[in-house]
Amino acid sequence: MVSSPSAELGVGAVDAPARGARGRGQRADAIAGVVVIVAIVAAIQIASFFVPAYIMPAPLVILRALWNELTHDTGDVVATLLRLFAAVLASLVVGSALGVVMLGATWLRPYIRVLLVVVTGVPALSWMLIAVFWFRNTEERIFFILFLIILPFYAINVYDGLQALPKELLEMVESFRPRPLQTFRYLLFPHLIPYVILTTKSAIGYAIRMVVFAELIGAAVGIGAKMAVAESAFEMDDILAWTVLLVAFNLILQALIGAIERRLLHWRGEVAVR
Amino acid sequence: MSVQPEIVLDRVTCSFNGVTAVENLSLIVERGEIVALVGRTGAGKSTAINVILGALAPSSGHALVAGCDPFREFRALRGKLAISFQTDRLLPWRTTLENVALGLQIGGTPRTQALERARTWLARVKMTGAEEKYPHELSGGMRQRVSLARALAVDPEIVLLDESFSQLDQVTSAELRRDFRALVHDLGKTCLFITHRIEDAIEMADRVVVLAAPAHVVLELRPADHPDPRALVDRIAAAMLGDAISSRQE
Numbered sequence: 001m002v003s004s005p006s007a008e009l010g011v012g013a014v015d016a017p018a019r020g021a022r023g024r025g026q027r028a029d030a031i032a033g034v035v036v037i038v039a040i041v042a043a044i045q046i047a048s049f050f051v052p053a054y055i056m057p058a059p060l061v062i063l064r065a066l067w068n069e070l071t072h073d074t075g076d077v078v079a080t081l082l083r084l085f086a087a088v089l090a091s092l093v094v095g096s097a098l099g100v101v102m103l104g105a106t107w108l109r110p111y112i113r114v115l116l117v118v119v120t121g122v123p124a125l126s127w128m129l130i131a132v133f134w135f136r137n138t139e140e141r142i143f144f145i146l147f148l149i150i151l152p153f154y155a156i157n158v159y160d161g162l163q164a165l166p167k168e169l170l171e172m173v174e175s176f177r178p179r180p181l182q183t184f185r186y187l188l189f190p191h192l193i194p195y196v197i198l199t200t201k202s203a204i205g206y207a208i209r210m211v212v213f214a215e216l217i218g219a220a221v222g223i224g225a226k227m228a229v230a231e232s233a234f235e236m237d238d239i240l241a242w243t244v245l246l247v248a249f250n251l252i253l254q255a256l257i258g259a260i261e262r263r264l265l266h267w268r269g270e271v272a273v274r
Numbered sequence: 275m276s277v278q279p280e281i282v283l284d285r286v287t288c289s290f291n292g293v294t295a296v297e298n299l300s301l302i303v304e305r306g307e308i309v310a311l312v313g314r315t316g317a318g319k320s321t322a323i324n325v326i327l328g329a330l331a332p333s334s335g336h337a338l339v340a341g342c343d344p345f346r347e348f349r350a351l352r353g354k355l356a357i358s359f360q361t362d363r364l365l366p367w368r369t370t371l372e373n374v375a376l377g378l379q380i381g382g383t384p385r386t387q388a389l390e391r392a393r394t395w396l397a398r399v400k401m402t403g404a405e406e407k408y409p410h411e412l413s414g415g416m417r418q419r420v421s422l423a424r425a426l427a428v429d430p431e432i433v434l435l436d437e438s439f440s441q442l443d444q445v446t447s448a449e450l451r452r453d454f455r456a457l458v459h460d461l462g463k464t465c466l467f468i469t470h471r472i473e474d475a476i477e478m479a480d481r482v483v484v485l486a487a488p489a490h491v492v493l494e495l496r497p498a499d500h501p502d503p504r505a506l507v508d509r510i511a512a513a514m515l516g517d518a519i520s521s522r523q524e
Contacts (some may be wrong), residue, residue, distance in 0.1 A: 172363040175327060176380040176428065177352040186376060190367045267367045269410040 057237040065241035073226060077245070080223040083139070084211050087146030088203065094147075095154025096196060100188070102155070103162040116152045124149055124210055128217050142214045142222075149210050153203045154196070161195030162188065194268075197261045204253050208246055278341060280305050280432050280464040281326055286335035288321050288489075295321040296489040298335070303466055305431075308458060310475035310482045311468040314514050318489025319468040323436050326466065327357060340431055353381045356425035360437040362417035364409040370396065370420050371405040377428040395423040398457065415446035422454060426461075433458060435467035439474060451478055472510045476503060484513040492516065 041059050048058040057065075070077070098116075102109045127148055131141040165188070173187045215224025223242055230238035281303035288296040295318040303309045313319045324330040325337050328344030328351065337343065342350045356377060364373045374392035379385060396405060399419040409417055418438060425433055435454075439447040455478050458465050469475050475482045476497045484493035493513035500506040 168359070168361060168363050169365065171329065172359065173376070173380070174329070175355075175357045176377040177328075177349050178380045179349075182380050186380065187365070190365070193367075265367075267369075267408045269408070 054234045054236050057240065061237045062240045062244065065235075065237040066244055069226070069238070069241055069245065076222050076226050079221045080211055080215065081249070083142050083146065083215075083222065084207055087143055087211070088150060088200065088207055090143070091147055091150035091203070092154055092196065092200065095151040095199075096158045096192065098151070098155040099158025099162060100184075102159045112155070116155055119148060120152045122148075124213065128214055131214075132218055138219045138221075141218050142211065145214045146207060146210055150203050150207055153199050157195050157199040158192055161192050165191050193264055194261075197257060197264070201254065201257050201261075204257065205250050208250050208253075212246060278305075279303060279338075280307075280340055281466060282336070282338040283322070283325070284336045284338075286322075286325055286332045286337055288318075288325060288330060289333045294488040296325065296332070299485075299489050299491065301483060301491065303432075303464055305464055306462050308455065308465045308467070308478060308480045310479035311466065311485055312472060312475045312482055312510060312514065313468075313470065313485035313489070314487070315470060317485045317487045319470075319485055320436060322485070322489050323357075323434055323466070323468055327355070327434060353377075353428050354430055355432045355434070356428050356430040357434040357436060358418075358421050358425040358438045360440060362409070362414075362421040364417055364420060364424075366409050368408075369405065370401065370407050370409070370412065373409070373420055374423045374427050377424055381428055392423070392427055395427040396420070398426075399423045399453065415442055415450065418442060418446075418450060422450070426457065426463075430463070432464045432466070435465065437469055438467070440469065440471065447474075454478070472507050472514075475510070476506055482510060484510055486514070486516070 044056060044059050044062070047056040048061075053061065098112060102112050124145070127145045131144045135141040135144060169187060169191075170183075173183055178186065211222075212224040212227065215222035216228050217224075219225045223246065227239055227242050230236075230242070279302045281301065283299050283301040286296055286299045287294065297318075299318075299322060301309075301322075311319050311322065321330065325332055326339055326344060328339070328348050331345040337345070339351060340354045342354075344351055344355070364370075365376065368376065371389055371392050374395050375383075375385070375388040378388035378391055383391070393405060396402060399422055401416065401419050401423065404412065404416060404420075409420075412420065418441075422438065439450055442450065451474060467478065479497065481494065481496050483491055486492045493510065495506075495509070497503075497506060500509075
């Protein structure tokens, strides 16, 4: 042996600029975030000088309403988050399974695909109105609406992910003659993780909007229901405070998914573009 | 009592979509033998390997690997047959150690034991120190070593190599070939490898089989019986070229 292959490398040289670029990107994102938030708060403050409070309350009033909601309406916040969590989890499991079935059962694939296209094409409002007629229970209604809206995202993306699986890797794993469950465990499941995370990232913001919308129409408890009450009482500070809270939830959930992504996909190398 | 050959192809023909890739190919590989299948691009070498691997069923003829039909008795060959491909095909989410342990885990070895054996194999292919690295952190030569370790770690009776060294630079490829041949001989494995590089075949194989398209044997010889390597290269090249000339004449 001329030299030990373990001694060759240069990995650090490749990764160092990528890590540097990532650090710079994160700093720039943080600065931009602060600048945008300060600008919005300033705009609200300025607007509040010129219009009545039911049009645009001052940031301090909104902040007070927010504190009030967090300390007195915790049950509504928890209810909304639980509904969101249950629907996203169920859509993730059923949608991903549907994606896998689409790959395995070729004869069934066109039917499922058409069904998903139809379901995706139905406006969210239609699902909400249909749910009001179909279900008496509020929780069932909201779950049904969210589930049908989010599920196609997972089914389609997981199916696309499976289609993107390199044939070479499948051949390699099959050369060891695995059972179907082993192929799933050692190859398909880890391959699908990035697709499921990406889908969750894009679905979560949409799901937050939809859960509030569904609660607005058919629930007595939850952030959406509280927003409906605030709207009927002309309490703009409450509406804006709930809005701030929803945006914060989205940011926190995105950050949480980001952390899970970093944990599960730590094997991916950083990419830096000159 | 005679020892049963490890690989038997008996007048195997493979056709798909009206194209015949393998035609009446007969080949026997004895236990412990290293055989090179040499042929030009498109000669049907990979199709022949796929038949042996059990990924393809022959249109006619029979294939027997370690006494089993590799296609019909696919699972019966688990742990008896392993392959290293032209590209390393490492799973990007697994560390070097976990990649080597993959075949063992599929074979039912508990994770801890599989990783321990994988560690031993990484040392054998001179990759100690790279256990926790991911494939993207390794050079092409290192990745190919890991791929070889993954194939050998399951302790197969038969090892197939599908142009495993062809994408590496000359120095790395020569090093790997030397190491691999020594390993396979030490362990008494049967090895069938395909290559389009005549020098690789002569250096590594006990027997060289030249294929012409659609895969059939046009020449078979033992490098040890030919003291002049230059003449040997010329003879094999002529057999490969003969195929080209005849196909042009047709």
